[in-house]
């Protein structure tokens with residue numbers, strides 16, 4: 296349902312050889328991806344490999360130099376209709392939960408913005424108080440959190456609120472940009488179980504950006520390795536051990552060693 | 560927000576002072592005991608009395624009544640100056656922060672030029688150029704101040720436009736108006752309010768200074784700076800004539816300065832409310 300075709304992205308370099316130079320550093324090279332409905336795609340790569348940049352291209356925030364993103368066949372950057380369609384069907388959860396929510400908003404206002412997006416899509420008001428409680432219940436919190444500010448919540452709680460906000464828009468796709476990476480191990484498992492449950496219940500499609508192979512094997516169907524802005528491997532998670540890619544093998548080895556140590 | 564405001568004693572006190580002064584100014588004709596323009600040469604330098612609570616000046620006019628009527632030009636013009644500054648500076652800052660590119664380049668270079676002039680001298684220059692009158696004083700103040708606000712608002716917009724919560728709003732297609740009014744403006748506002756309330760104190764002093772020098776509000780209009788000007792001629796013979804407007808200016812300006820600090824505490828969401 297979401298397709299990325301031959302996308303190149305470059306940024307103006309910090310260091311220029313001439314004054315007023317226009318040297319650019321290419322961050323993404325010829326990226327093509329296809330995300331099917333109901334699947335979960337993992338995008339794996341080390342820090343600086345261009346994962347977040349790819350994420351921004353996919354959610355319509357960064358126009359690529361070349362190539363196009365298609366949502367249900369409609370081009371996103373070429374047509375307004377495609378852009379609108381994308382806005383209505385894609386939602387996002389960020390890594391850095393401290394800046395993900397406006398610090399001046401109460402939890403209620405944070406969720407309201409998501410609900411407003413749903414109302415725009417529906418063309419009428421939902422406006423029921425139970426909506427907020429339902430949303431909080433979906434992410435395992437109760438309505439006592441409704442009047443709190445973000446700084447009055449723990450990291451895990453705030454990330455749950457961000458997930459609730461993403462779900463409130465009733466999207467078909469949710470993009471997670473390292474959404475669980477900054478949580479502690481125990482909370483990570485809890486949140487991943489929550490995500491799995493939500494995916495089933497709301498029949499969602501996930502795009503899961505991370506640098507952590509374990510979480511990919513836990514939740515994803517397909518995995519894509521990104522190395523220095525290029526796709527080096529793209530295969531189902533079940534066949535991940537057959538990967539030929541050096542970076543993938545390196546990651547796999549580190550996990551196997553880790554597990555050996557655990558059993559030893 | 561209201562609860563946080565009521566918790567902060569300084570905020571409540573300073574806002575009350577400013578509001579009371581403003582209300583007295585608005586209802587001056589009902590509150591003032593005498594006609595502020597009515598000279599009574601026979602009765603000049605009268606001491607404190609029931610009829611003239613603060614005595615009379617060198618022309619025998621009631622000082623208290625002049626003080627009360629003087630709120631209108633003093634506070635009114637300062638507020639007008641700030642509104643003009645905020646309006647112009649805010650517009651320019653938002654344009655520069657939002658559209659970037661050529662627009663930003665042009666606006667910011669003008670801002671740089673504006674910021675490189677010493678402000679007090681610029682005010683004198685503009686007033687001298689345009690002629691001595693009240694509108695020109697306001698114009699001059701707005702003209703030299705807007706650049707500070709433009710630069711600050713642009714910095715604020717740039718700082719927040721890439722924050723994740725705004726990226727999220729963009730991603731799900733929240734209207735630009737909502738992003739501007741609910742996300743960007745309140746985030747920038749806390750810095751802005753602090754600067755604006757400090758600067759309104761600055762504007763009061765500036766207008767009073769110009770009036771004191773005879774470049775602003777003209778006699779016989781009662782304005783606090785102009786009242787000081789009239790009092791300076793009789794500094795030795797009737798020093799009390801100077802005290803009333805002097806104290807009034809100090810109180811009002813201090814109230815605005817303290818209000819700035821208090822508002823910053825209130826508008827910062829992380830400030831623990833005791």
Ligand SMILES: Nc1ncnc2c1ncn2[C@@H]1O[C@H](COP(=O)(O)OP(=O)(O)O)[C@@H](O)[C@H]1O
Pocket residue numbers: 306307322340341342343344345346347348349
């Ligand atoms: N706005 C930008 N301007 C210039 N360079 C950028 C910008 N955003 C990202 N980059 C560069 O693009 C590269 C990839 O960044 P990013 O996509 O954030 O990596 P990841 O999320 O995989 O850690 C980095 O080298 C980074 O410096």
Ligand SMILES: [Mg+2]
Pocket residue numbers: 346347473
């Ligand atoms: Mg990243």
